Amino acid sequence: MTKKVVSKQGAKKAPSKAKPRKKSSAKKVSPGWKRKVWSISWKLGVIAIAAVSIYSIYLDQIIARKFEGQKWHLPAQVFSRSMALYPGAAVSHSQLISELKLLGYRKVSNPRQVGEFSASRTRVDLWRRPFLHPQGDQAEQRVMISFDSQGVDSVVRTEDHRQLAVFHLEPVLLDRIITGDGEDRLFVKAAKMPPAIIEALILVEDRSFYEHHGVNPLAILRALMVNISAGRTVQGGSTLTQQLAKNFFLSSKRSLVRKAREALMALIIDFRYGKDEILEAYLNEVYMGQDKARGVHGMGLASQFYFGRPIAELTLSQQAFLVAVIKGPSYYNPWRYPERVQERRDLVLRLLMEGEKISVAQYKAAAESPLGLRKSDRPVHQKLPAFFAVVKHELARRFGDTLLKQSGIKVYTTLDPMAQEAAEKSVKKVMARLGKNIKQLQVGMVLTDKASAGIAAMVGDKSPGYKGYNRAVEIRRPIGSLIKPFVYGTALMQGDKYNLATPLKDRPITLKNGQGKTWSPQNVTRKFSGEVPLLTGLKKSMNVPTVNLGMAIGVSSVATTLDKAGWREPISEYPSMLLGAVNGSPLMVAQVYQTIADHGRYRRLSSITAVLDKDNNPLPVSNIPQSQAMDPATNFLVQYAMTQVVQSGTATRLGKAFPGKVLAGKTGTSNDSRDSWFAGFDERNVAAIWVGRDDNGKTGLYGSNGAMAVYQNFLENRPPISLRRTPVNGVVNAHFDRTTGKAMEAGCANTIALPALAASYHPAINCGEPLSWWQKLTGG
Structure with missing residues (x-):
């Protein structure tokens, strides 16, 4: 049987029965969301920890620079002269008491502690404070100071009844020169703070200060609950360390970011530094009030600001007040809201009592005592624009331009606070009287300390506190007859030709210069006497005899005498110079008259005695130049002649105002009564005063009724000490x-x-x- 062959291409597949797909019984499981969240979280956590760590390292560096370097730029402290007391010192009983009150000493019946004194009619029993002196630390000391009619008779140490050769009072802190952020503070070590202040601070502000590590979570939580309950902020949870971190490094703006940064910095500070160091920084940093444009920081300065005395001398009540005011210096301003302050102070005292830091009796006594605030009219810092301008200039000249930028320097000056106060009072009173009839009248005044050649006081404007043009230093006006003592002094050097009785011609005279111009000087009286003794020519300030004398001895010789006495500006050597055609300032006049007052010895006037760096080491400085400008014997004759000016010459009014006092002086008036001058001295101070107009207009004033009136009023405010006319060899x-x-x-x-x-x-x-x-x- 023949089989039928079918090609592959042509073959048809037999339909097959498709098998149905099985359905999945469950969805495929993905990584869990928890695992993803955890993965992201720990990664973010590592990043956050790294970021916080890096940020903490950054903050740590900032904190380290602040704490281990210079925590604050401490303003330069400027002090007055330190009053020296020794047998024979030209300081009266009343002047010492005024100085002690200015320094904040308390008058009591019997001194029992530092900062107190008692006084009888001729003695002062003083318990002096310890203080830093340019020559080294001065320990507290109790002394008995006795006085006689000439000044200090003796200074005896109470401890062993030993008589001291010299005894210093602490200088007055005049001001602090602020060059930085406008913050003002006076650093005090924690060890020098009264214990009650530290105990009260911890009780009120941070009870667990010594237990926590910079942040107190329980305090924060407690404050949060209280604030929520009250519906407003009534309690804070910040520790002292957090407050310090905020004050040092952060702004006062409230935000969660700033608060977190504050807490982190507090943890770092607490980790790096000890509690005592943190506490000391807080006590010197905390904001305590406002003194006009200056912020008052720290307990040390607050003590001076509110009470006018060192913190170590405050009463328990006053110490409690300082802690009380921390909560709100404006809200608890004691001069504006005394009731609020008393209530807050009493709370602090009660906490001290409940904390068993003080007894019930101490609490009651402190709560019933007044605060004892500084009088509002007593300044914390002195307004001394004219003097401080000279100080700054001298600092730059002797120590360099950058000195004031250094932190913590101490400048000791020559200023006498009592002389300055008397000078300012006299200027205000006399200029107000003279200014009623003479418009635009101004004044410049310089006082020196006769013994030290230091500038004791300076006023540069009829309004002494005005900071502007300083007429004591900057004006250049003809000094008139103030030059005459140097004309007569030059002649008296030639003892074989001239003495105080030598007759001088007082007849009309005409001088001609090289250009053919003539000059005929006249006496103020427009009269001539023929001849007058040399002494009369000076004490009556007669022009014609002075010109005749000056021409005889030579104009250049007079210029040389003036130069040796300290005149450091060019002098035109013309005959008119003999009558004061020489332009100068009160400071320049004070310099040359200081030479006469100082037995003919020239010493350059200065405003600074010493400067210490932040570690209290003295800065090296060159010696002040000095030389013998005039023979002491000749100078004695000039001094004598100047006492006669006051006794029976052009300054007779001054002598009559202070009978029994030996004073020396010289009046001066420029042409047309444009400038009124006076220069003179007692045993303590040399004065040089100018009164005139800035526009050089006529004033109608002579030296005797203008500038001398200022000096006379000065002596009424600061009674003079008679010149001691001790014999001089020769x-x-x-x-x-x-x-x-x-x-x-x-x-x-x-x-x-x-x-x-x-x-x-x-x-x-x-x-x-x-x-x-x-x-x-x-x-x-």
């Missing part, structure tokens, strides 16, 4: 004929007794008759 009490000025023997008729140079005093006649050889041999 000076004798001589006798001269009143008419001829020739040397005479004592007892002759028509003679006058005057001091004279011993080397040139040779009386050749005995009451009109020549001395015999025997009289010459035996001296009579």
Whole structure:
């Protein structure tokens, strides 16, 4: 049987029966969402930990730089002179008491602790504070200071009744020169803080300070619940460390980010540093109030700001107040809201009592005591624009321009706070009176300390606190007759030709210069006397005799004398210079008159005695230049003549105002009464005063009723101490004929007794008759 062959292409498949697909009994299982969340979370956690770690390292570096470097830029502290007390010191009983009150000492019946004193009519029993002096630390000390009519008689240490050669009071802190962020502080170590302040601070602000690690979660939770319950923020949960972190590094803006950063920084601070160091930083950083444009930071400065005394001397009540005010210095301003302050202070005291830090009796006594605030009219820092301008200039000249940028320097100046106060009072009073009739009248005034050649006080404007043009230093006006003591002093150096009795011509004189111009000087009275004694020419400030004398000795010789006395600006050597055609300032006049007051010794005036760096080491400085400008014997004669100016010359009004006091002075007036001048001194201070107008207009004032009126009022505010006219080698009490000025023997008729140079005093006649050889041999 033949089989049929079918090709593959043509073959047809037989239909097959398709098998149905089995359905899956369950969906395929994917990785669980929990596993995914966990995977993402731990990765994010690692990233977060790394980020926080890196950020913590960054914050740690910031914190380390602050804590281990310079925590604050401490302002330069500027101090007054330190009052020196020693036998013979020109300080009166009343002046010492005024100084002690200025320093914040308390007057009591019997001193029992540092910062107290008692006083009788001639004695002061003082318990002095310890303080930093340029010559080294001064320990607390109790002394008895006795006075006589001349000043200090003795200073005796109470402990062993030993008489001290010299005893210093602490200087007055005048101001702090702020060059940075406007923050003001006075650093005090934690060890020097009263224990009650630290105990109260911890009780009120952070009870678990010594237990937590920078952050207190329980305190935060407790504060949160209280605030939610109250519906407002009434309690904070920040630790002292958190507050410090905020104050040091963060703004006061409230946000969760800032709060987290604050907490992280607090943890780092607590980990790196000890509790005592954190506490000290907080006590010196905390904001305590506002002194006009200055922020008051730290407990040390707050003590001075509110109470005017060091923190170590505060009462328990005052210490509690400082802790109380931390919560809100504006809200608890004691001068504006005394009731709020008392309530808050009493709360702090009660917490101290409940914490068994003080007794019930202490609590009651403190709660019943007044705060004892500083008087609002007593400034925390002195407004001394004229003086501080000189200080800054001298600092730059002697120590460099960058000194004030250094932190923590201490500048000790020559300023006498009591002299400054008296000067400002006199300027205000007299200028107000003179200004009623003379518009635009101004003043410049400089006082020096006769013993030290330091600038004791300075006023540069009729409004002493005005910060602007400083007329005490910057004006250049003709000094008028203030030059005359140097004309007469130059002549008296020639003892063989001139003495105080030498007749001087007082007749009309006309001088001609090289261009043919003539000058005919006149006396103020427009009268001529023919001849006058040299002393009269000076004390009556007569122009014509002065010109005749000056021309005889030479204008250049007078210019040389003035230069040696300290005049450091060019002098035009014309005859008119003899009557004061020399432009100067009160400071320049004070310099040359200081030389006369200081026995002819030139010492450059200064405003700074010492500068200490932040570690209290003195900065090296060159010595102040000095030289003998005028022979002491000749200078003695000039001083004597100036006392006669006050006794019976152009300054007689001054002498009558202070009978029994020996004062020296010289009035001066420029042409047309445009400038009124006075220069003079007592045993303690040299004064130079100018009164005039900035536009150089006429004032109608003479030296005697303008500038001298300021000085007279100054002495009313600060009673003078008589000049001690101690004998000088080379000076004798001589006798001269009143008419001829020739040397005479004592007892002759028509003679006058005057001091004279011993080397040139040779009386050749005995009451009109020549001395015999025997009289010459035996001296009579």
